[in-house]
Amino acid sequence: MAEPTMQSPLHAFDLAAQAQPADDVRGAWANEIPLLGYVSLRGNSADPAFVEKVSTAIGVPLPVDPCTFTVANGVKVLWISPDEWMVVCARSRLGELIAALKAGLQGIRSQVVDNSGGYTQVLLQGRNALDVLQHASVYNFAALQPGRVVGTTFGKSSVYAYRSGNGFCLLMRRSFADYIWRYLARAAAPYGLGIAAIEATGHAGDGVAG
Template sequence: MAEASMQSPLYAFGLASQADAVNDGRGVWANEIPLLGYISLRGNSLDPAFAEKVGAVMGVTLPVAPCSFATALDVKVLWISPDEWIIVCGRHRLGELLSGLRSALQGIRSQVADNSGGYTQVLLQGPNALDVLQHASVYDFAALEQGRVIGTTFGKSSVYAHRAGDGFCLLMRRSFADYIWRYLVRASAPYGLGIAAIEATGHAGRGVAS
């Protein structure tokens, strides 16, 4: 599908047309980071050849510590389990990284799959962002340390979450995105929700403009 015709899972909410610079007028600011590249990677982290070759292609050391992630330029690698990672990248780098990984890992027990149509991310920040997350999840987000990624509940669904600057990044499956966004809107109602202008920094971690 041509990129010009692609639509994010939250396209119908018209978030881009509502976006504004973050200010003190709202307690919660959020927006989707749409149409990134998502690669599912599986392999044996104890195999030095696997870790070395992945790191060489990604330009970042493969995170092998539980619940950790690593970033470099426009690539973010999230540890999901001892033999699984999600690689998030700018869409312009997706083909290059898929090809590079598949070529580098030939002959090494591994799996590389393009899951770009299956995920999206939402950035959440503001003085009441933590309150919203505590309404939505059983996880104690106040205890979430920088550099850690966790999988947890969000209402009746689930997300992978990590801190992003002074806010949080929520990675979710496309099929749950509509439900999670609506839940987030409801939970934010007491604090006031603003749609944050997203600042393009060229990578999976584009930031919220302040």
């Protein structure tokens, strides 16, 4: 019997085989940052014990201000709603972080769920990255400040978006990834779309197109 194979939701596009270092010839560069770990965390941000235990378990301060994220030691925590966060990490660290959260939150009203199979991220960069996003969404991405995350429309679907280096990361559900990638490719076509070589940092979506 063949061993099970872990595949990203965009594996059919064979993006890795098309990747090349980004340059100024094309106006937009994008690629998937595949197979990260995603942990859905729920709890009461007004409970000091919850906030302290989470921050200690993952080594990153829990963001309690709306639409913000924190990052340290290769772990990123995105504020999703007043009682929900997404913890993003390298797949290799997933088990230890889930175990630490569950151990630290014993006796505290909370929920820790591995959603790694349900999400992926796309990194979009280039001089026309903002133009591409404005074709796809009603949100004014030019106003998105570093350290902030927003949930917004993308075509007929939705993403969570935040700035990453000189570009933007788009966090999406696996079931919408094919549609969102195709929509992004169409929106980028007038500017020229390149598949960017993503630096494998081993961190939570901090790959850099080079």
